[in-house]
Amino acid sequence: MAMLVASVLHLSPLVLATTTTKPFLQNERKHTKATTTNNVSSSSPIKSLKNCKTIDELKMFHRSLTKRGFDNDVSAITKLVARSCELGTRESLSFAKEVFDYSEEENGESYGSCFMYNSLIRGYASAGLCNEAILLFLRMMNSGISPDKYTFPFGLSACAKSRANGNGIQIHGLIVKMGYAKYLFVENSLVHFYAECGELDNARKVFDEMSERNVVSWTSLICGYARRDLAKDAVDLFFRMVRDEDVTPNSVTMVCVISACAKLEDLETGEKVYGFICSSGIEVNDLMVSALVDMYMKCNAIDTAKRLFEQYGASNLDLCNAMASNYVRQGLTKEALGVLNLMMDSGIRPDRISMLSAISSCSQLRNVLWGKSCHGYVLRNGFESWDNVCNALIDMYMKCHRQDTAFRIFDRMLNKTVVTWNSIVSGYIENGEVDAALETFKTMPEKNIVSWNTIIGALVQESMFEEAIEVFRSMQSQEGVNADGVTMMCIASACGHLGALDLAKWVYYYIVKNRIHLDVRLGTTLVDMFSRCGDPESAMLVFDSLAHRDVSAWTAAIGAMAMAGNAERAIGLFNEMIEQGLKPDGVVFVGALTACSHGKLVQQGKEIFNSMEKLHGVSPEDVHYGCMVDLLGRAGLLEEALQLIKDMPMKPNDVIWNSLLAACRVQGNVEMAAYAAERIQILAPERTGSYVLLSNVYASAGRWNDMAKVRLSMKEKGLRKPPGTSLIQIRGKTHEFTSGDESHPEMPKIAAMLEEITARASHLGHVPDLSNALMDVDEKEKIFMLSRHSEKLAMAFGLISSDKGTTIRIVKNLRVCSDCHSFAKFASKVYNREIILRDNNRFHFIHQGKCSCGDFW
DNA sequence: CTAGGGTTAG
Numbered sequence A: 001m002a003m004l005v006a007s008v009l010h011l012s013p014l015v016l017a018t019t020t021t022k023p024f025l026q027n028e029r030k031h032t033k034a035t036t037t038n039n040v041s042s043s044s045p046i047k048s049l050k051n052c053k054t055i056d057e058l059k060m061f062h063r064s065l066t067k068r069g070f071d072n073d074v075s076a077i078t079k080l081v082a083r084s085c086e087l088g089t090r091e092s093l094s095f096a097k098e099v100f101d102y103s104e105e106e107n108g109e110s111y112g113s114c115f116m117y118n119s120l121i122r123g124y125a126s127a128g129l130c131n132e133a134i135l136l137f138l139r140m141m142n143s144g145i146s147p148d149k150y151t152f153p154f155g156l157s158a159c160a161k162s163r164a165n166g167n168g169i170q171i172h173g174l175i176v177k178m179g180y181a182k183y184l185f186v187e188n189s190l191v192h193f194y195a196e197c198g199e200l201d202n203a204r205k206v207f208d209e210m211s212e213r214n215v216v217s218w219t220s221l222i223c224g225y226a227r228r229d230l231a232k233d234a235v236d237l238f239f240r241m242v243r244d245e246d247v248t249p250n251s252v253t254m255v256c257v258i259s260a261c262a263k264l265e266d267l268e269t270g271e272k273v274y275g276f277i278c279s280s281g282i283e284v285n286d287l288m289v290s291a292l293v294d295m296y297m298k299c300n301a302i303d304t305a306k307r308l309f310e311q312y313g314a315s316n317l318d319l320c321n322a323m324a325s326n327y328v329r330q331g332l333t334k335e336a337l338g339v340l341n342l343m344m345d346s347g348i349r350p351d352r353i354s355m356l357s358a359i360s361s362c363s364q365l366r367n368v369l370w371g372k373s374c375h376g377y378v379l380r381n382g383f384e385s386w387d388n389v390c391n392a393l394i395d396m397y398m399k400c401h402r403q404d405t406a407f408r409i410f411d412r413m414l415n416k417t418v419v420t421w422n423s424i425v426s427g428y429i430e431n432g433e434v435d436a437a438l439e440t441f442k443t444m445p446e447k448n449i450v451s452w453n454t455i456i457g458a459l460v461q462e463s464m465f466e467e468a469i470e471v472f473r474s475m476q477s478q479e480g481v482n483a484d485g486v487t488m489m490c491i492a493s494a495c496g497h498l499g500a501l502d503l504a505k506w507v508y509y510y511i512v513k514n515r516i517h518l519d520v521r522l523g524t525t526l527v528d529m530f531s532r533c534g535d536p537e538s539a540m541l542v543f544d545s546l547a548h549r550d551v552s553a554w555t556a557a558i559g560a561m562a563m564a565g566n567a568e569r570a571i572g573l574f575n576e577m578i579e580q581g582l583k584p585d586g587v588v589f590v591g592a593l594t595a596c597s598h599g600k601l602v603q604q605g606k607e608i609f610n611s612m613e614k615l616h617g618v619s620p621e622d623v624h625y626g627c628m629v630d631l632l633g634r635a636g637l638l639e640e641a642l643q644l645i646k647d648m649p650m651k652p653n654d655v656i657w658n659s660l661l662a663a664c665r666v667q668g669n670v671e672m673a674a675y676a677a678e679r680i681q682i683l684a685p686e687r688t689g690s691y692v693l694l695s696n697v698y699a700s701a702g703r704w705n706d707m708a709k710v711r712l713s714m715k716e717k718g719l720r721k722p723p724g725t726s727l728i729q730i731r732g733k734t735h736e737f738t739s740g741d742e743s744h745p746e747m748p749k750i751a752a753m754l755e756e757i758t759a760r761a762s763h764l765g766h767v768p769d770l771s772n773a774l775m776d777v778d779e780k781e782k783i784f785m786l787s788r789h790s791e792k793l794a795m796a797f798g799l800i801s802s803d804k805g806t807t808i809r810i811v812k813n814l815r816v817c818s819d820c821h822s823f824a825k826f827a828s829k830v831y832n833r834e835i836i837l838r839d840n841n842r843f844h845f846i847h848q849g850k851c852s853c854g855d856f857w
Numbered sequence B: 001c002t003a004g005g006g007t008t009a010g
Helices: A002-011 A028-034 A055-067 A074-087 A090-107 A114-126 A130-143 A151-161 A165-177 A184-196 A200-209 A215-227 A231-244 A251-264 A267-280 A286-298 A302-312 A317-329 A333-345 A352-365 A368-380 A387-399 A403-412 A418-430 A434-443 A449-461 A465-476 A485-498 A501-513 A520-532 A536-545 A551-563 A567-579 A586-598 A602-616 A622-634 A638-647 A654-667 A670-683 A688-700 A704-716 A747-763 A779-787 A790-801 A818-830
Strands: A725-730 A733-738 A808-812 A835-838 A843-847
Touching (some): A055 A074, A055 A090, A074 A090, A090 A114, A114 A151, A151 A165, A151 A184, A184 A200, A184 A215, A215 A231, A231 A267, A251 A286, A267 A286, A286 A302, A302 A317, A317 A352, A333 A352, A368 A387, A387 A403, A387 A418, A418 A449, A434 A449, A449 A485, A465 A485, A501 A536, A501 A725, A520 A551, A536 A551, A551 A586, A567 A586, A586 A602, A622 A654, A654 A670, A654 A688, A688 A704, A733 A790, A747 A790, A747 A818, A790 A808, A790 A818, A818 A835
Antiparallel strands (some): A725 A808
């Protein structure tokens, strides 16, 4: 395993040079031994309260009070309780409470003091035991002890933390009634309370009505906005504060503002804020550095973040956590583990936040061995009581296919959250158990947007596009769940696969109307969606509107133009991308070469292909050779294509031979087609397409005997042509037609329409192209089967069920057959309709008897 | 004595 870890760490270019090759957590046990507590020996003298640093010292102090008869003295007990609360551990808190409870029992309900209550409420609230804090607050109110101005902020802080909105509002009422609303910091704590529990309007109301505000008032409100999805308002509020008001921000304010910039991924504003910090002389503390590093990472300025990280050193736990969690978010797991290793080298022990990053890295790497060692560390340090850590562990074990272990942790968890359930659902999907995922999804107690996205994404992955859209529709009727960018990416992708333009337009409208942030990833998906729906103009409109474009975005735009048959524009975009200084990758070359191929731009294609290695340092892979074979073959340069295959540095695969075969079919070169088909049948005997293509070649050449032989050998091998399927959307509903399937309810009308078109066509001299019929039946039957091709059924249905003059859009799973192609051209003229036909390879924009492919596809 | 970064699931 050490070897593995070493190689993993060396692979990462971003890990700092000092990284060791030690496996993560290897030396952890040593640290554990070093941190044993130093017990106070019973003989040590009684210390003064201020010097008591352990629970044992406090207990000793209490015993001496009892011995001297001061154990009911409110003042003494108050001091003891206060000191105990200050220590802040669970033991010291429960000791404080015990002492207090005992004394109250002895002396009656009104025994305590305001200060004692304040200490306890604050202690519990800051230890996260908010319910205890609130109970103490209520007990104090009932016992008749008067609160002071400090009591309320402590109580409100507990309510804010535990989202106890009702209790907080009650406290607000008490504050007003008892006249404490005049104190600035009591009002500040109200602003914080409302902001923290999401009632920003109320926070704003309290803030606006304050007669006096200080930096804490502003910071509380800014922080409230920053923590919700209102980061933009937080930034605006900050700039208003420094511009219009006489309030000087401090480091706390700056941390909030920086985190708002991080959320917005707005580097420009972030740098402005950093500039402000530098010029204003505000002290840059550790927390601020962490926030800055986080901001730079989220804005993708990794180098700047790394510079700060190196400058402030790897010995800062929080800084390392910020760095590691961002690496994990970006999928840079090795870098994340590298940071944590580095941190441990400088003697810092990972805390539970570090472990979230570590476990998540193991999960992404599917490395259950490291995952288990993280689990061990979690158990040794008592982190398993934190549900976030358990969630991360469940996710890791599910992703590593250890469902049993995942469920053992799941069953033992006391506080299962929506994240826990989501981890289970996505885990099932990861293990291919979509049904179990759906079942869990249905029965889970609470769903959030991630739950819905998980299910919708899984359905899209499984090519269940209709179902995905259906789930999306039922999501919209749910209270409190709103689609986000991820949802829309899934839906846009489903839409693109269905070729449903009306739905696509609706998706775009929905994004604009609901102000869903259009980032590069969503933008690229939309470009692809419109392109697949046969609306290249909209695709380009979206592309032009993108503020930032990466190579994937350009690839989508190039693909849109290529599919639309506009090869020149596609190549123009490719060159523009290069001019802008982006480094092309292998994928964008496929797009560019495909464009050349569709547009028969042989010279351009050759130039681009040759530039790959020489100018851009991208070595051509077999797909690129495939594109070139396609390009040369379509242009009729079959010999040159064959020569290229022979000269390839790698072994040609079945896909490449298939490109040649397809070209042979178009060119009618029977001999080379047979040769190519032979290669394919050796390399990929299960590939049905090659038999079909070869049989088409023979049929076109009139070599019926050879065609029969091909069919026979298909039959012998048990291979069947996959059924052709066509989709068409009418008024928002998808209709699916399969070749020869007459089950559609409108079938009588469809059949009548087909007959009408066929009759009109044959009247004009159209002869069915029987080379497309692969059936072993007589000619009459063949003509009938040909008339039931899925695209014809869909076209006839489209003609009868859509309004006159509207465009008919059809998506087919296979290459469109030549008889259907001429049928479509004929229909477009006779019925004066534009027909847009998408097949598995390209678009056919058919208008007035002409097709954009130039009858060459 | 009131305000703060990093938090798992898609």
